[in-house]
Amino acid sequence: MRMARIAVLLDRQAAKRRHRYGINVFEAFVGEVLAHAGIAYEWIDGAEELTRSNPDLLIVALAEDDQASADAIWAYAERGGTVISYAGLRALASRMGCYEQWSIPVGYASWPGEERLRFLSATPWEQEEAGAYPAAGEGVIRKERPSGSTAGPALLRFTVGEGAIERWAVNIPQTIVLFQQGTGPVLQDGIPARDGTGAVDEGILKADDRCGMDWEWDRLRTETGAPYFAYPYADLWKERLIGHLLKCARAKGLTVPFLGYWPEGVPAVALISHDSDLNVDESAETTLDVLEECGIRSTWCMIEPGYSPSVYERVKQKGHELAFHYNALEAQQGKWDASEFGRQFDWLKKATGKAEVVSNKNHYTRFEGWGELFAWCEQNGIQADQTRGPSKKGNIGFLFGTCHPYFPIAWFDEANRLYDVLEISFLTQDLDHVHLSDSSVIVPFLEQVARVGGAAHFLFHQIHIHEQPRVTRALRKVVAEARSRGFQFWTSEQINAWERARRxxxxxxxxxxxxxxxxxxxxxxxxxxxxxxxxxxxxxxxxxxxxxxxxxxxxxxxxxxxxxxxxxxxx
Structure with a gap:
């Protein structure tokens, strides 16, 4: 059985030109999608290399829109290669009798008998004259909303010579990035929910101020009326991308081996993290007792001034992870600043006696800009971050479309490189807290995480475990429901170590x-x-x-x- 050779074309000169004019090349994120799936591939810097490389499958992430590149890609397909594009290949549209429509910033793609998928970037083609290259369409693109006007097929398939060109209308890599990392840099408050459940416009810049979800179309409610973002769209688009790639290889009699996300016997992973916030020693002792009763290890994100030294020693003895909780909240004299990040991190290492600390989660999910936080983590040797999660009762769940760990991509000013920081977003915090969501969301969250094989990350503050028995019962319920579904409880440090080794x-x-x-x-x-x-x-x-x-x-x-x-x- 022959393994398919896969290449990703990312024209370096074209990318540099876009960066020079302030344009992101998020299409490069397709490499991260393949790497997370454990699929082997090679990069190609220009279409002229196709004659030498001649892969079985070619993903065109970015190509020059000139005739030479178009001819090279076309010739590759005629020789028997399969070309895959995500909303690109403009230079080949007219050759296949197609007209490129205006780009659609937001909409939904659907297939018969399957759930819809929200997208955040699409450029459909319409075939006006099939000629020698009639297109086979798959799926439907709808503008703005699930019931919006149609704009053509989600996927067009062309037979070209001995090969094929498969063009998605949706820019899948860019859509994934905009879900996971937000629709742009955080510079101002986000748009609140009309029903008052998601007041993100409270004057504090946070991760959830830039979100690609729609308050109306992308939330469901539990039997108690609790609203939540129900769909891991980014992960589901990754599945579409990978599944399509596998089927393209299969059509050529080839195979593409890939890796399971977790070890054999582990269908999915659950992570419990805590933020020390008020730093009450008694709350830490209560939490340690509850965790021992539950038989799990968790991740403790520590904020200055922290607990007494004896608490840290017991946390370490019980096998829990000590992590960082960076405070940039101005109301508590914090600030968004690289040197302040480093100062607080130095305090943590001295206070806990740990020379290396693997994980961070920002206090109150404070976030500004695009990639500064990840750069600061890199500079301080922090390998994993957990900041990207909800801050309000009504935006819990798959707020950023994912429950998979991933390496985030930089803005154009850093040439859209990948940061060496594993992001592990969280779903919700302090269930059954008097002012937060109730525990009716636990089962739907776990079911969706299990469906895509991700990591179910729940945040519980020690102070609320100590002061509110209902929160403690919710934590026990998370553990019981997750275990009944085969989840294993890992710390952030363990997830980071496994993901990096697996890759x-x-x-x-x-x-x-x-x-x-x-x-x-x-x-x-x-x-x-x-x-x-x-x-x-x-x-x-x-x-x-x-x-x-x-x-x-x-x-x-x-x-x-x-x-x-x-x-x-x-x-």
């Missing part, structure tokens, strides 16, 4: 006997590799049991198996 795994070969050869597996156990089957009857020949992943039947292989799923990376 070093590379499948290098699949033998005729089905044996998988991979690099980077020496210090990992229970690594799951999925091998999409290239033919419908291949299951019969291999005798292997299959699972449907991304809509494709796959053979499952576990590398370095243990009898029991590990609780962390190397256990």
């Amino acid at each position: 070093k795994v590379k499948v290098t070969a699949i033998g005729s006997d089905g044996k998988v050869t991979a690099e980077g597996i020496d210090h990992l156990n229970n690594i799951v590799v999925y091998i999409p089957l290239s033919e419908p009857d291949e299951t019969d020949r291999t005798g292997a049991e299959t699972e449907i992943r991304y809509g494709v039947p796959c053979r499952k292989v576990v590398l370095n198996p243990l009898r029991q799923a590990p609780a962390s990376v190397t256990e």
